[in-house]
Amino acid sequence: MDLATIEKVVAFVGALIVFAFALVGLRGEWPKNGLDDNVTKVLLGLMAFGCVLVVLACFGVLPHGGGGA
Amino acid sequence: MAVSVATHGHDAHDDHGGHDDDIIYQETRDMRLMGFVLFLVSDVVLFSSYIFAYIYLRNSIQPNWPPIVDGHQLPRLDTAFAAFNSVVLFGSGVTMHYALESWKHANKGRFNLFMWLTIFLGLDFLGGQGYEYAHAQIGGWSGNIFGASFFTLTGMHGIHVFLGVCFLFALWLQTQRGVYTEHRFFGLTAGTLYWHFVDVIWVVLFFLFYLW
Amino acid sequence: MAQRVVKPKTNLGPGFWPVTAFIAVLSAVMVYLVETSPLPIGLIQAGAPADSIDALFRFLGAVAAVIFNIVVIYTIYFGIVFARPKGAPPNTIGVQIHDAPVLEFWWTAIPTILVVILSIYSVKIWADLQNSQGDVLTVEAIGYQFGFQFRYPKVKGLVNEMHLPLNTPTTIHVTSRDVIHGFWIPELRMKADMVPGLINTIRVTPTVPGTYHIICSEFCGVAHSAMDQKMVIESQQAFAKWFARQAGGSGSSGGGGTAIAIDKGHADAGQKLFGQKCSACHSVGPFDQKQVGPGLGKIFNDPAHPKLVNGDAPTPQNVAKIIQSGFQGDMGVMPSAQVNQLSNPDIANLVAYLASLSKK
């Protein structure tokens, strides 16, 4: 197993954990309505989206064509 | 003349000093919060400008990306490592969120744990960026437009992360010195928002430089 | 409140209708003058886009004149009629009216309609320009500090002047070698920025023969104001002749004319010319007293710099050559005599002046 694979495995597992906790945090935040709470909702949501991107990267869905030329 | 003046509930509070103080705190906190969010908005514009520049420069030399410099095709950046490093940063965002939640629930032990986890993950991310900078074979900062965009944007983000780590550390020191209470912790709110903002900027940069 | 209550005037004032009539008549006269003017902006139309652009100018001019008359004349009229009469108490108030929805609706709706009409008309003319015929002749124009050069099909190298044949739809691709320049022929009403690394295109069809100017309209450096070059629109026969000469000859430089009579130069005339044409970039001190270019005060006998910037020996002939053909090198860029509008006797005078400086 080369370094890149290890990195991908760690990233994948980490992304799932972070995604889960981000969603739990988001659910806790959802009923609140202050300005800071609303901004946090948006930012936590985007962070969860970032985890999705990481998962996609781990499976090589993105970038298309596997990089390089 | 019709006098239309709204009357409101909280007008029976002129007896105990503490109550008045609370209202003053609440109003100033709301103003500071709004000001801070507007500051974040203007920072978003700062990043957006450079992101626009990156997309513009990239489109100007389509379809070769990364560009060909002196007849030599530049390699793509290391996506696997970046994915790992991204998870580190996103993770720190989540721990920061839980740190603030712990503070709101007056759980000091958990607050300290999550705070230090956040600072540690932030530093880890910065170390990873250093590693990335040392290994990115894209001609350095001033070599070509790819290097220029990459190092400028991620460098600016890195400075934000570094300032964020300092910010969080200062906040932690303040909590140890008892600056914040269970009900008054605007600094922690601001720090959390700032740290989330830094993370979310990275979502965009990660996509632009590694996944596009 | 007040000791003497002056009732506010609520009508339109005594002269409202006469003033309105005056506005109408004045506007009608102005619209008539603008619309019937053959050359509304006072420049001749030397080719195709000019007439449609002038048509747009007339239309906008007419609309603008009407709006301007209405705003200015009514403002002045209201100002005079509703001025507080002398002796009225200072707290006399005006009509307490906040708005008039019908009026506001109309003065929002009418400008909206006007904007729509103007947009449609502008888009139509814009589309005409985009779809206008070109490509019968394709010329490439290249800006540099400080002049224009041109590449014609089938002509080797670059030529230093632009000739266009009559009634020939022509596409001009413009670009630049160094910084951003502008390519503007006012008589054709056409302009494009010459951006390095980018090719912009304009299409024209010249119809009136003559000599016109190509003017740089984007700031490009110290001699930007001198970047003004002649261009010629001529009959197709004359153009064919000129073109054959370019295609046959070396094509590179427009010079090759008569030799410069160096010994006939006058230092006094040269000094005057130097002040007008050269002193923006050159001092009359020693070489090192550099402004944009080197100092020229000791050009013929400077022990520290025994050679000219291009490596030639400092003879009057060689100096004249640099003035004539310009210079481009690590010292910077100097425009040619053609760009600087220097005739051969001018060059001789300049050389004589420089020689007189070096003798001091």
Added chain:
Amino acid sequence: MATVAPGVPTGPYHAVLDHIHPEPTSFIRKYVFSIDAKVIGIQYMITGGIFFVIAGLLAEIIRTQLLSPHGAILSAATYNSVYSMHGSAMVWFVVIPLLTGAFGNFVMPMQIGARDVAFPWLNLVAFWIFPVAGVILFSSFLVGAPDAGWTEYPPISLQGPPGTNLWCIAVFLIGISSTMTGINFLVTIYKMRAPGMTFTRMPLFVWAQFATTPLLFIATTALGAALAALFIERVFGVPFYDPKRGGSPVLWQHMFWFYSHPAVYIMIIPGFGIISEVLPTFARKPIFGYKMIAFSSVAISLLSFSVWAHHMFTSGMVPWLQLPFMIITMVIAIPTGVKIFSWMATLWGGSINWKTPLLYATGFLITFTYGGLTGFFLAAVPLDYHEHGTYFVVAHFHYVLYGGSIMSLFAGIYYWWPKMTGRMYNEKLGQLQFWLTFIGFNATFTPMHWLGLLGMPRRVATYDPQFQFWNQFASISSYVMALGTVLFFYILFDSIRNGKKSGPNPWGARTLEWMVSSPPPYYNFKKIPAVLAAPYDFGNPLPYLGLEAAPGATEATPTSASHPVPTY
């Protein structure tokens, strides 16, 4: 616990005075590093005034140079620096700080019934960046001032003299200052209005400042990014704009105009606000179409973000993209036109008191209409092909920036001068000054329209001799304008020395700043008033409750026992 009079709500700035910062006593804390928005506003005014004089002198040098087609006094290189500095200084160091920093700070908090802005310390920092940046800007003359115009298009600005770096730093700093001011004002207006002052009861100057704030903290940041990239490219050789190394010069133009077109509205919307205050006061009738004027400011502000590329019709972009930019630019004329008609209608039926501020306001109305109409000629893409980069453009933007912004500044200074100093100015001299400025201005800039149409490009040190007559005409007229400006400073000087006391409300105006003494006391209001209506109903009782001993406010109604609180 401090005592709170009945009927006056509490809150941080609504609290009684000793609850917050006590009035400073030392000179330094009172007048130099003050956190009082009024002092900061006057500091902005003085600093901006100094820069106005310098930049104005540069303008006179430009006009003197153009007396002769060969350039009368300067070499081309120096001339290029002079006009570049004139433009940069006037835009960033005169008009923007004066309209936002000076009037915004002095007038706006009082008009919303607040004691200060939301973040007084931020305000202090924002102000002190301004003179520092100004000194940096002008010190570039020592090392070779920037020479590529205020727009500094690369690649020519990449080759520019070392002073261009200082220019980047200076403009970057003033951008930071603007951003701070924008955030500060937005929070102030949103959160600190007096009880009962709903959005539709705000004075129109406040509306104008409100509409300007997003431009200040959003657009300015984009300029900062562009400037930082230019600086990095010049100093570290990092390629962004240099086409030889893969960069794009047009990228700078996009980033620059994404700021600088909204900046045009930063420079005019507060001016609209001033005009909307002056007109009802001197016509002694309500502003006509309050809501339309207020909302059109916001509409202009939002639309201005999507028109930047109309400065770039000739610089090479996808052709079809020109159309949306042209059409949106023309659409901006609609809210602007609505404003102009509303101002005209405000004069109708008034009891007009022809004082200098009103003269300037009507002068503004005329010249700004003219400048707006020539804007149409530039917005229409085909015509822009002819006019871009010529003296027509120079004439157009001086009509909107001098005829618009500076005229409104003059109007505002004359209008609020008694409030700032407590003294009246010499009315006769003021009117003379208006006519000198108005006539000199029009005679200077009208000929430039013809010059541009006939083929005179801008930014030239020498020009075709056929244009000499109108250039000389413009130059000599500009001296008349300069004479007017000298007279203006004499008037202010004379007023401070000999002016008679003005009292709190010499114009009989009705907005809140006139309800306190002149000059206003520290923290403006002893009690925060409650607001019952929009301020422009002349002849009605003043719509304020709880004003303590409102000086000169003969129409004030007694304090109500009810307890008004903000509705935000």
